[in-house]
Amino acid sequence: MTAFIPAAAAVASTRSGGGGRHAPSRRPSAAHAAVAAGSGWAAGTPARLPWPGGRLPAAAAAPFPGREPRITASAGAASAADAGAGAATANGEAAVAGAAGGAAAAAAPGVASSNPAAELVPSRPTIHVAPGSDPSLMDSVHVRLDTARHGPLAMVVVGASGDLAKKKTFPAIFSLFYHDLLPDDFVVYGFARRAMSDEAFREMILGTLTCRVIDGARCAERMDAFLPRCFYHMGTYDDPETFATLDAAIVDNFERRLPAGSDPPNRLFYLAVPPSVFAPSAEGVNTAARAKGNGWTRVVVEKPFGRDSASYGVLRSALGAVLSEDEIYRIDHYCGKELVQNLMTLRFANAVFEPIWNRHHIESVQIVFKEPFGVEGRAGYFDNIGIVRDIMQNHLLQVFALLAMEPPVSLHAEDIRNEKVKLLRSVMPLAATDFALGQYEATPEGKPGYTDDEGVPAGSRTPTFASCVLKVNNARWAGVPILIKAGKALDERVAEVRVQFKPVAGDIFGGRPARALANNELVIRVQPDEAIYMRIVSKVPGLTSRMEEARLNLFYRHAWEESKDIPDAYERLILDVIQGEKSLFIRDDEVEIAWDLFTPALQGMEAPDSEVVPDGTPAGSIPSAARLPPDFYS
Ligand SMILES: NC(=O)C1=CN([C@@H]2O[C@H](COP(=O)(O)OP(=O)(O)OC[C@H]3O[C@@H](n4cnc5c(N)ncnc54)[C@H](OP(=O)(O)O)[C@@H]3O)[C@@H](O)[C@H]2O)C=CC1
Numbered sequence: 001m002t003a004f005i006p007a008a009a010a011v012a013s014t015r016s017g018g019g020g021r022h023a024p025s026r027r028p029s030a031a032h033a034a035v036a037a038g039s040g041w042a043a044g045t046p047a048r049l050p051w052p053g054g055r056l057p058a059a060a061a062a063p064f065p066g067r068e069p070r071i072t073a074s075a076g077a078a079s080a081a082d083a084g085a086g087a088a089t090a091n092g093e094a095a096v097a098g099a100a101g102g103a104a105a106a107a108a109p110g111v112a113s114s115n116p117a118a119e120l121v122p123s124r125p126t127i128h129v130a131p132g133s134d135p136s137l138m139d140s141v142h143v144r145l146d147t148a149r150h151g152p153l154a155m156v157v158v159g160a161s162g163d164l165a166k167k168k169t170f171p172a173i174f175s176l177f178y179h180d181l182l183p184d185d186f187v188v189y190g191f192a193r194r195a196m197s198d199e200a201f202r203e204m205i206l207g208t209l210t211c212r213v214i215d216g217a218r219c220a221e222r223m224d225a226f227l228p229r230c231f232y233h234m235g236t237y238d239d240p241e242t243f244a245t246l247d248a249a250i251v252d253n254f255e256r257r258l259p260a261g262s263d264p265p266n267r268l269f270y271l272a273v274p275p276s277v278f279a280p281s282a283e284g285v286n287t288a289a290r291a292k293g294n295g296w297t298r299v300v301v302e303k304p305f306g307r308d309s310a311s312y313g314v315l316r317s318a319l320g321a322v323l324s325e326d327e328i329y330r331i332d333h334y335c336g337k338e339l340v341q342n343l344m345t346l347r348f349a350n351a352v353f354e355p356i357w358n359r360h361h362i363e364s365v366q367i368v369f370k371e372p373f374g375v376e377g378r379a380g381y382f383d384n385i386g387i388v389r390d391i392m393q394n395h396l397l398q399v400f401a402l403l404a405m406e407p408p409v410s411l412h413a414e415d416i417r418n419e420k421v422k423l424l425r426s427v428m429p430l431a432a433t434d435f436a437l438g439q440y441e442a443t444p445e446g447k448p449g450y451t452d453d454e455g456v457p458a459g460s461r462t463p464t465f466a467s468c469v470l471k472v473n474n475a476r477w478a479g480v481p482i483l484i485k486a487g488k489a490l491d492e493r494v495a496e497v498r499v500q501f502k503p504v505a506g507d508i509f510g511g512r513p514a515r516a517l518a519n520n521e522l523v524i525r526v527q528p529d530e531a532i533y534m535r536i537v538s539k540v541p542g543l544t545s546r547m548e549e550a551r552l553n554l555f556y557r558h559a560w561e562e563s564k565d566i567p568d569a570y571e572r573l574i575l576d577v578i579q580g581e582k583s584l585f586i587r588d589d590e591v592e593i594a595w596d597l598f599t600p601a602l603q604g605m606e607a608p609d610s611e612v613v614p615d616g617t618p619a620g621s622i623p624s625a626a627r628l629p630p631d632f633y634s
């Protein structure tokens, strides 16, 4: 391995173009050209830090253009001094107007002039930081910018050659870097079994990076600055010796070269490997690769956390033997999705919802995940897991928990997680017979079936679709069926929550409203095209009294300029790990209860003589027999 990065490649020239929200992941650049030509990052050249002086140039470290200015929270209150547009309000709050909002207002010409009242209010969104409030609860980019920079950081992606690492982890790390949200001094190490040079590793990463942001010109420049900080280390997950050599590489190439007086260097290990190697990897970290001195060590563990209650028990003990609970970050990326995060705000910050958020007003809830593609090469993982463990037991259950829990005492991580646990303990046990299962099959048009995928054994009974009803035995939800369903190779990509309300009592319209729309429905569309909308009955304009379904819409892309730049869930979550913020991570006892809920059903459906087997369904369509589980309306 080599730590040397030619300065020309590391600080490749600024170039224009290649940008846009969906900028091409590959673009011509000096660094890329150097890799392609085999001349970049050559071994044998004197080792030195890949960036001048170990610090980013001041310009690169400054808040990114067009975004909100930085707030410095001091003595419990935010200083608006560097915000330019700040002002203290009468009640002592520091109000800071964001430049992004200003851009939004500017981008909507005519708004102010057509609405005189608009001139009386600031044209930018205002961020209030009350004196004495905990700035960590101010979920603003500015506070994050300030805190994220502290402490040199080595991030190690274990399983760096895999699907998740390539699709999500590296792009998320790069995006944080792009937005100046990583510490000034950081490196990324890829760790996996296959042989790969640093150059090949960078080439692999380069193929995965995109810039979802608008500032495309800066994107290429930032890629060029990012890649030299990336290194590869070949190792075996169950061999502590290879973690020892990784440790030595991090010390030699990075930590030893930090400027004098730096904070203690920290280490973040992201286990992007199959669950079978979580425990040995964590052991290797503990034995040989922990942060030195006062630096922190944090280990991100991916779902599924085991495959049932028993295996989770084993995993839990194995991880617990080498890491403290504080050091373990159980990630469920659905918790980092924008709309899932908005569930708490929607429920607890709006007076209209909470009074009707119960069995007296809600008839049913559906939480739905659909993907239009099948396992596509991930059969080795999926066939052993199935859709219930892959999506329902974690992603959909987390969405359910945030949707249905009682209000937490505060936004503190433990208060939120206490409420989730309390709710999950109120869910009635599930049996195999509560499930409807499906498996996608080949179609005459040539779409492959599940068992056509390489690695799927012929005759596999692994479900690729499942639905069941959660029944909650508490005062808020008793009697309200909560349908969760998930499937691969269905008709579309969508993840959404549909809250269906009871019909209006005492119809004075002769049944017309019900003919237009039987039930009001609140739809929270997590993806694609984030939105929250309410389906209502409305009178059609004009002289008739005709009624039709209409929608009260909150389409994110229309509502907020910021929605162009919604961070990927992994960005948010990795940043939270760096900042030690655990609200969006899954606590030990949450996982335990989640497995206790699903394990009896999984054992039932996986028993050799089980009668709960998947119905074959043509790929690309919704399983008709399995659309609803047997007792949805009971
Ligand atoms: N892929 C996705 O979209 C998502 C995945 N996850 C989770 O992330 C984790 C990783 O998933 P994913 O990247 O898809 O997995 P992969 O199957 O791609 O495996 C990741 C890497 O682990 C190594 N590996 C694979 N199988 C084994 C094995 N049996 N023993 C030891 N090492 C192995 C391989 O690296 P090498 O051979 O080079 O060492 C591989 O590149 C899983 O827990 C998954 O549930 C979570 C959310 C989404």
Ligand SMILES: O=C1O[C@H](COP(=O)(O)O)[C@@H](O)[C@H](O)[C@H]1O
Pocket: 333, 371, 390, 495
């Ligand atoms: O965890 C997983 O999630 C993905 C779907 O994630 P999304 O963010 O694209 O909705 C799924 O494809 C994969 O099977 C599963 O392991």
